[in-house]
Amino acid sequence: MAAEGAITDDGPARADSGRARALLTRLQRLTLQLGQALSVEDVLEVMVTTVGEELAADFVSVWLLEGPDPRTLRRVRDVGVPSDVMADWDAVADDERWPLAWALHHHELVEWSDREERRTRFPAVPEDSIRHEAHLVAPLAVQGRDLGGIVFGFAEPRTFDPEQREFMRAVAGQCAQALHRAHLHERLTTERERAEFRAGVGQVLVRSLDEQQLIKQLAEMAGPSLADACVIATVGEEGQLHPVASAHRDPTKRALLDQLVALQEPVRNPYLLKAIEAGEAVVLPTVHPHTLDDVTLSAEHRELLDRFGATSAIAAPLRAHDETHGVLVVVNTSEDRQLTDEDVSLVDSVASQAALAISNARAHGHVRELSEQLEGALDSRVVIEQAKGVLAERYGEDPETAFDRLRHAARSSHESIHVTAEAVLAGRVRP
Known part of the structure; x- marks a missing residue:
């Protein structure tokens, strides 16, 4: 323990402590914004804007394991990505030759400081698909379930120190948790x-x-x-x-x-x-x-x-x-x-x-139609019986003879017996 009044060189320690507090403050700010995002779309928007700004990235691209093939990474949201570069890059295979797949398989960050390092580590990536120098690729996983990955690109070459890597791991973890919550909510x-x-x-x-x-x-x-x-x-x-x-x-x-x-x-x-x-x-x-x-x-x-x-x-x-x-x-x-x-x-x-x-x-409908037919048949029978009674009384005939007279009149007029019976009752026909 230093004696009271002793001069100590604690400048670097204070600087490191201040930087750690700044990173923690940034992480808390991001966590708050991600926590307020309820839908998947809202979470993705925070990831490509706020997270990208906190890292001073020139482009951000989010890829998720979704669609008909559950092991295909599909690009779902990005910002700052040249349209001509990504026009043919909507999905990538689950193959470790690709940085995203490697990061997801190993649950580790993937980084390179410039294009030359990328060519050495991932030669399968087409040259014309990478316009930026430094990249940082973080896997997105929660509770043992792989969700996808997030890619940050930087226009100028740069390296990432241990604190920045740890900060990025924490950010990726918060993003994965937010996506998981949003998926559950939806x-x-x-x-x-x-x-x-x-x-x-x-x-x-x-x-x-x-x-x-x-x-x-x-x-x-x-x-x-x-x-x-x-x-x-x-x-x-x-x-x-x-x-x-x-x-x-x-x-x-x-x-x-x-x-x-x-x-x-x-x-x-x-x-x-x-x-x-x-x-x-x-x-x-x-x-x-x-x-x-x-x-x-x-x-x-x-x-x-x-x-x-x-x-x-x-x-x-x-x-x-x-x-x-x-x-x-x-x-x-x-x-x-x-x-x-x-x-x-x-x-x-x-x-x-x-x-x-x-x-x-x-x-x-069939029951109703049958009921209507039965009701119609019953009504028709009543009319015919009434007409038979009128004719039997008029001509002093028995009911059977009166019905023969009614039937003959219907045939002569080319009408149904029911229509002819109605005409008899109305006095329009006197057979």
Whole structure:
């Protein structure tokens, strides 16, 4: 211990302590902003702006493991990246020849101070894809689950000292935690919305016994809730598929959807017909150009399809009691909405509910039609009996002879017995 009044050279220690406090303050500030971001989009925005500014990076790019291939890193947000550089770089393979994949596999930072060092460490990276000198690549992982990575680029060569590396590890950890929380929040929100949607659909389908009305209401609900657009087609008496209702969440595309539906009369879409024939949902995770080739009917139709811009779709048969009534089709027209197994399950569930409701509505319609026929037959019988009585009294005949007279008059006038009987009662006919 130094004696009281002794002169000590503690300048470097104070400088290190001050720098550590500054880094801690910056980390706390970033943690606060990330904690206030509830959605994934909000978290990504903080990552590419605030985090990048704190590190004085010239560009920031965030890549996540998502999409159809769970081991493909996809670029989801960036700032400061030249558009011509990243135009062909929307995804990279899970291959350690790429810095992102290496960082994620080893759960370690990847850094290089200039292009020459990068060429030595990662020669597989195309030369024209890297415009900046120094880079820092941090993996994003939480609770043993890999999420992706974040890349920082610097225009000038530079090195990173141990404190800066430790700061970056802490920042990456906070970013991963924020992304994880945001994903959980969005999933819980989605599950709640789906539960509310199921309940709403159930109420609509139970309340209505009018087939056309319930189909129209279902399309209006399913359009914005299940995807971007919805089309419902039913099987006619001749066995062909006819579109009967459609809806789109975007009013500007509603008219375009109506035009497409009008050209599909009757429906000849092979994917919809396949769903009907197979009795199970047909899922198109991605609508490719060759997919459009399969459904195109004419040059006009193809032009409308291109403008509509479908990105994914599900066609689920409306099947109940071993009978297929039609097909429920939901379509996404935004790259931001990707199909999940939960989406397919929900569409299947709604299609099953709708099929039962259609069966009930049709059964109710048949009963009502039969009842009306029986009532009509009963009314007709009453009129005929009254006319027989009038004729029997008028001509002093028995009921059978009076009925023969009424039947002969009907044949002579080419009218039904019921119409002739009404004419007799009204005094217009005297057979």
